[in-house]
Amino acid sequence: MADLTEIIDPPTEEEVAAEVLAGIARKENPVTDWNEGAILRTAYELEREIIFDLVSTALPTMAEGSFTDTAEGEWATDLARYWYARDRGQAVVGIQTVTLACSAGYGPYTITAGRLILLGTDGSRWIAASGGTLSPLGTLTIDATAEGPGAARGIIAALETPLAGVTIQSAAIKIIALVPQFGADEEGDQALMERCDTRWPDLDTVGIEDRVVKWAKAGSTEVTRVKLVADGDNPGGVVVVIAGVSGAVSGGAVTAVQTYIDARQAITDLNTALNASNLNVTTLGSVTVAAERLLDVQAAADAAWAAYLAGTQIGGKVRRAELTQAIMDAGAIDTDAELDSAGPDGNLTLASDQAPVPDDTLANSLTWVVL
Amino acid sequence: MPLTLAQLRTAEGTTAIKTRLLTNLDAAGMPIEDWIPSAQGGVEMIRVEAVASALQRLLAVRVAQLANLMLLELAPGPTDADPRDHLGLYAEKRYKTTREPATKTIQSMAFWMVGTPSAKTLRPGDVIVASSATGNRYVLIDEVKIGPPNTALNPVFGRCEAEQAGTSYADSAETVTTMVTALAGVRCANRRSADFLPASLTGFSSGTVTAFFDDPDNAPTIKSIRIRIEADGNIGTSTFSYSLNEGQSWTFSGATGTTNIGGFWIVAFTNGTTPSFLAGDVFTLLLANQIVQRGADAETNEALRRRCRLRWMTLSDVPLSGTIDLWAHLASPEVDRVLSDADPNTPGSILVTISAASGEASPSACLAVGDYISPRLNGYKNLPAPAGLLSPEERVLVSSAKRRDITGTGTVQVPRANIAAVQLAAETAWLAYLRSVPLGGDTGAIVRLTELVQAVMDAGAVDFLAPTLNGAAANVSLLHGEVAVQTAGQTLVTSLIWSPV
Numbered sequence: 049m050a051d052l053t054e055i056i057d058p059p060t061e062e063e064v065a066a067e068v069l070a071g072i073a074r075k076e077n078p079v080t081d082w083n084e085g086a087i088l089r090t091a092y093e094l095e096r097e098i099i100f101d102l103v104s105t106a107l108p109t110m111a112e113g114s115f116t117d118t119a120e121g122e123w124a125t126d127l128a129r130y131w132y133a134r135d136r137g138q139a140v141v142g143i144q145t146v147t148l149a150c151s152a153g154y155g156p157y158t159i160t161a162g163r164l165i166l167l168g169t170d171g172s173r174w175i176a177a178s179g180g181t182l183s184p185l186g187t188l189t190i191d192a193t194a195e196g197p198g199a200a201r202g203i204i205a206a207l208e209t210p211l212a213g214v215t216i217q218s219a220a221i222k223i224i225a226l227v228p229q230f231g232a233d234e235e236g237d238q239a240l241m242e243r244c245d246t247r248w249p250d251l252d253t254v255g256i257e258d259r260v261v262k263w264a265k266a267g268s269t270e271v272t273r274v275k276l277v278a279d280g281d282n283p284g285g286v287v288v289v290i291a292g293v294s295g296a297v298s299g300g301a302v303t304a305v306q307t308y309i310d311a312r313q314a315i316t317d318l319n320t321a322l323n324a325s326n327l328n329v330t331t332l333g334s335v336t337v338a339a340e341r342l343l344d345v346q347a348a349a350d351a352a353w354a355a356y357l358a359g360t361q362i363g364g365k366v367r368r369a370e371l372t373q374a375i376m377d378a379g380a381i382d383t384d385a386e387l388d389s390a391g392p393d394g395n396l397t398l399a400s401d402q403a404p405v406p407d408d409t410l411a412n413s414l415t416w417v418v419l
Numbered sequence: 420m421p422l423t424l425a426q427l428r429t430a431e432g433t434t435a436i437k438t439r440l441l442t443n444l445d446a447a448g449m450p451i452e453d454w455i456p457s458a459q460g461g462v463e464m465i466r467v468e469a470v471a472s473a474l475q476r477l478l479a480v481r482v483a484q485l486a487n488l489m490l491l492e493l494a495p496g497p498t499d500a501d502p503r504d505h506l507g508l509y510a511e512k513r514y515k516t517t518r519e520p521a522t523k524t525i526q527s528m529a530f531w532m533v534g535t536p537s538a539k540t541l542r543p544g545d546v547i548v549a550s551s552a553t554g555n556r557y558v559l560i561d562e563v564k565i566g567p568p569n570t571a572l573n574p575v576f577g578r579c580e581a582e583q584a585g586t587s588y589a590d591s592a593e594t595v596t597t598m599v600t601a602l603a604g605v606r607c608a609n610r611r612s613a614d615f616l617p618a619s620l621t622g623f624s625s626g627t628v629t630a631f632f633d634d635p636d637n638a639p640t641i642k643s644i645r646i647r648i649e650a651d652g653n654i655g656t657s658t659f660s661y662s663l664n665e666g667q668s669w670t671f672s673g674a675t676g677t678t679n680i681g682g683f684w685i686v687a688f689t690n691g692t693t694p695s696f697l698a699g700d701v702f703t704l705l706l707a708n709q710i711v712q713r714g715a716d717a718e719t720n721e722a723l724r725r726r727c728r729l730r731w732m733t734l735s736d737v738p739l740s741g742t743i744d745l746w747a748h749l750a751s752p753e754v755d756r757v758l759s760d761a762d763p764n765t766p767g768s769i770l771v772t773i774s775a776a777s778g779e780a781s782p783s784a785c786l787a788v789g790d791y792i793s794p795r796l797n798g799y800k801n802l803p804a805p806a807g808l809l810s811p812e813e814r815v816l817v818s819s820a821k822r823r824d825i826t827g828t829g830t831v832q833v834p835r836a837n838i839a840a841v842q843l844a845a846e847t848a849w850l851a852y853l854r855s856v857p858l859g860g861d862t863g864a865i866v867r868l869t870e871l872v873q874a875v876m877d878a879g880a881v882d883f884l885a886p887t888l889n890g891a892a893a894n895v896s897l898l899h900g901e902v903a904v905q906t907a908g909q910t911l912v913t914s915l916i917w918s919p920v
Contacts, residue, residue, distance in 0.1 A: 055484055055503055059477055067476050071469025076460040095470055103477045111485055115512040248515050249733050251749055255797040259736040280805035284766030314737045316761060317798075 052111050052118060058104040061096075068096045116241040124237045132244040139197030142231025143222040144174060146204050147189045150182045154213025157182040159190060165209045166192050166216070170202030187217055199233050260309065260319055264288050267308030268301035273324070275362035277400050282318055291324035291403035293358040299323070324362050324403035329396060330388035331371060331407075334415035336381040342418055346411040348378035357404045366404045368394040375410070385414055427486040428493065430479040437471035491727055496720035506720055514727040521584035522752040524714035526557055526595060527707075529574035529610040530565050536604030538566035541577065547599040548579055548607050550590045552908075556582045556599060557609075565605065576612040578711055585716050586777040591907060592709040611707035615644070616782050619789060621814045622700025623801075624648060625691025626675075630684055630704045638683045642819055643785075646686065646702040647765075648675075654688050657696040661686070665818035665900065666701075666762060666770050699765075699809050701816060703789070705782035712783060713753045713775040721855075722755075738769075738796060738813075747773055747817075750791030751784040756820070756902065758858040767799060767811040774820035776854055778904040782819070789817040820858050820902035825895060826914050827871045829886035835919035837879050844878035846911045853905060859897030866895040866903045875911070881920055 059067075072092060082089050113123030128134045146166060150157065164176035174192040182188040192204060204219040222229045264274040270292045279285030290297055290305055306321040313319055331353075337345045352374035360366055368387050375383045387396045388407075398404060407413065431439075444467075445451050455461030457468050487493040487505065494509040495501075507518045528548060530541070546559040557579035569575050579595075581588035595609040614631045628646050632638045645662040647669060652658075654676055660669040661680055672678055675688045675696055686704075688696070718726075726748060732741030744757040755776040762768035773780045773788055796813035804810035827849065833841045852874060857864045868888050875883050888895050897903060906914070 051508065055488065055505060055508065056481055058481075064473070064477060067473040068469060071472040072465060074457070074465060076457060077462070077465045091466065095466075095473070099470075099473055099477060103481060107478075107481055107485060111488065114489065117512060245515065247734075248730060251733065251745055254794045257797070258800055259797050260799065262736070276799055276802055278799075278802050278805040278808065278810055280808065283808050284811045286799055286802065286811055312736060 052108070052115070056108050056111050058108050059100075061100050061104070064100040064103065065096050068092060068099060116244050119241060120237050124240055128240050128244050132247050134240070134243055134247070136240050137232065137235030139234040140232040141197045142194045142200035143177070143224075143229035144192050144200070144204050144219050145189060145222045146174075146192050146219045147187050147217040148182055149187045149215050149217040150184055151213035151215070152185050154211075155182055155184045155186070157211055157214065159188060161190075163209070164190075164192075164207070164211075165195075166204045167206040167208050168200070168202035169205045172200075172202055173208060174204050182211075182214065184213075191222060194231055197234075198231055200231050260286065260288060260313070263309045263312055264290050264305050264321070267305035267321075268297065270297040270301040271305060272358070273362050273403065275324075275400065277363070279318065279320065284316075285318035285320065287401075288319050288321045289324050289362050289401045290321060291362050295326040295403040295405040296323050322401060325399075325401055326405045327396075327398055327402040328407040329357060329366055329404045331385055331410060331413045332388050333383065333385035334417055335375055335383040335385060335410075336417045336419060337379070338381065339418040341379055342416060345375075345379045346409075346416065349375045349380070350410050352377060353410055354406055357406055360398075360404050362403050363398050363400040365398065366396040375414075381419065383414075385410075424486065428483055430483040431475065432479075433468075433471050433475040436474050436479070437467055440467055440471055491724055496723075506723060510723055510727050514730045516723070516727050516730060518723050519715070519718040519748065519752055521717040522712070522715045523584045524557075524581040524588035524710060525560070525712040526579050526581075526590065526609040527612050527709050527711050528557070528559070528577055528579045528595065528607055529612070530563055530577060530605060530607050531569045531571045531574040532565060532567055532604050533571075533606055534604045535567065538564070539602065539605065540564050541602075541605075545600065546579075546602070547582075548595050548609075549597040549599045550595045551597050552594055553587075553590055555588050555590055555595070557588075557595060558582060571606070574610075576610075579609075581714055585714050586775070588714045589710070589777045609709045611709050613707050615704040616707050616786065618646075618702040618704050619786055620700060620702055621789070621793065621816065622648075622697055624695060624697045624700040624702075626653070626695030627689045627691065628686060628702040628704065629689070630686045633679060633683055633685050639681075640706075641684075642706055642821065644680065644684055644686065644704045645816065646704070648696045648698050648700045648702075651694045651696065651698050653690050653693055653695045657694065657698075659696070665772070666764065666768075666816045667899075669764055699804055699812075701814070703816065705785055708782050710781050712751075713777055713781050715752055715755065715776050737798075743769065743771055743792065743815075746792050746795060747771065747788045750788040751780075753780055753784040754788065755854070756858050756861075758820070758861050758900070760860065762816065765809055765814070767813045769796075769813070769815045771815055771817045772820050772858055772860070772900045773817060774858055774902040778820075778822045778902055780819040785817045785819055789815055792817070818900070820900055821898075822904045823859070823895070823897055823901040824889075824906040825853060825866055825903050826889055826906045826909060827886065827911060828888075828890070828914055828916075829871075830884040830916040830918055831875055831880045832882040832884070832918045832920045833880045838917055838919060841875075841879040842912045842917065845875045845880070848874035848877060849911055850905065853903045856897070856903045859901035860899035864897040864901075866897065868892065868894055875915070 079088060112118035119127045125136050158181055159176060159179040161176050161179045166174040168174060173195040175195055177191040177193045179190060180188045205216055207214060260276060261274040265271050271290045272293050273291040275289045277287045277289060279287050302321050302323050309319045356370045356374060366387060371385050372383060375385055390396050441451050454463040457464040487495060488509055494506040496506045497504045510516045541559055541563040543560050543562060544558060547556055549556040559577055560580045561577040563575055563577035565575050590609060592610055593608050596607060598605060598607055618628045630644050641663050642665060645666055647660045649658045649660055655674050657675045658673060659675050660671045662669045677687045679685055729741035729745050732739040740759040743759045747754045747757045753775045754773050756774045758772040760770045762770050792815045796815060798813040799811050802810050802812045852870045856866055866888060868886055872883050872886050
């Protein structure tokens, strides 16, 4: 297959010069002065340079700017936006949390946002984004934002704005809603072009997750569990049972999921979103535990048991072995805990639309024997 | 004045460029009317013409090429004059789609011995066989051990690959019988090596199904036998239906067990792990063919453009007909045309019909396409069926299109000196047209008489009298699942009357 260079095949500077020269080398155009600076020579050189720039620079640049494997800079930005509907990731300002300490005999200082400049270990400058009063022998924790956008490459370690007796006690990247505020550099050409390329799904890839399950989870953030059940009332139809970490989801989530699926399903499909019904799981029995660890073991066992139930598939099985493991892993000495209304195998089988939820905490429902 | 796309796509001549330069100079206030012609030594006009000439030679063609490279419909494929594949480059860069290369036909070849020769081992590349009718030659690609027990009724089989790639290697059964590499006492014929290919399963049954002809000399032609399990169980308990028309309709048979279907085909079941056969599962037994893989020509420009356009459909999570089409092409290089239908009998099931460029697709291509598509159908996977109903799980049944022979007749008046050239051009155009007709059931699946007339007249004929298709002066509408092919053994040279004028 040809490549872009083969197709555009830009001429060399010599080839351009020869073509232009051929046009003026005519008997009707006698050359009386070909020295540097002569009018004819100067005009020729200008024309040669303009044409070379157009043919050998502008044209290849336009061609390369049209495709993801060769586009760069602004070409890549525009190609991504107008052909692939993707915008280049913008640079983001980093944020750090800094604790200032004031020595005895200094201060108090009033720290004002925007007025205090700090220095990172990489020499970067950070500006106070919050303030407060820093008293003698006291500390003050403030936020500081990077002077400019870009990924943070150093932790704040010093003050640029001089404050006598004030030192940096600690500094760390600030975390907002579990997301560290490292900042970010502007997305590079290669990363942007790769995002554009992946707009075409890979035809060789075999998907694992059922698309209706994927849609149900995308339809509402409440949904963490989905079970598909063939619709016995509508041949070919499917009931999409949904649940969240706490069992049944809100009515709004059911509507959102139905709307999301309706907009995407094939017109021959019939998917009906259905909220899961909660099945209260009651635990029975006793747990033997060291007296000094009772509260810790109860808390850990409850957390593990709740997590297990939250992850149990709708219409699946609640297993007694998981209950035992949650208790013993928490640090119990022994247990005979079991599930109320369990089957002969000790497990609780859920109906196809049921999601299990704890009836009560293990601390309340089990008998705790302390040693 | 801005140029139109049409102007950009055509390399400008020197005169046009010169005129445009002068127009712009005039608009800029230059006294071009006063300029002395270059032939009389006018300096200004000499400069204008020099620049126009250089732009024409250096820029015009490149601008046109670049403009054509910006749109799928405009990018040209390789030609004799310019072998660079602009379209292939565009398809690869813009749509991540690569032009499919030509592939070779592979035939199943039976070898046997006559007389009392000694045993032989035929190694890959050792043996060349040929069809005396077409001249097509094939090279052995398997190792074959042959001895006196291998008589005409008990041959050994090996695969032979066409010497060249392309669709023209489509010799029918029992026609490749010439041992170009003459080995004493060894005979050959292209022949299927079994009645049916091993059953492919859509579902999870652990049991298996086999089939064979009750009487190999007396069996109506079918493409496949499909067995659909209707009730769970082992042999004798589970029940099944069968389809002889690619899943279009089903006939309930009864309990599983060795069964003579239609009086011509014996179907046998073997148990696996209880329950061996699961309701809703489908076993497909494809009739074997002497052609293991049909060769294909290099993908045409229009076919490549079409695959690029189909890429848009892959943006949907739902597998659309275009997605199925692309998957089928990726599954087997033999696939040319694809038809997808919703199965009228099974919820969630898709009936896919494929054809090769030369007509029917080989059974192995059907299996490859089914195996490729099945795991990619990500709707309602493994969903148990409700009582009394079938599971809506998405499944696919793949079949080859059925050939519909097309014969063009009529009298062509043609200049005596050009007969051979006209015949060749007409034949080429007619075959290209037949390969562009969609499969029966798809939109536009009609073989048009006017296309035959156009192929002949465009080739250089003077007149075409009483043209017909299959004996009638009318179009031929393809039935569902049919692929239009020229009647075997015929060409326009033989089916038309060529009258020199």
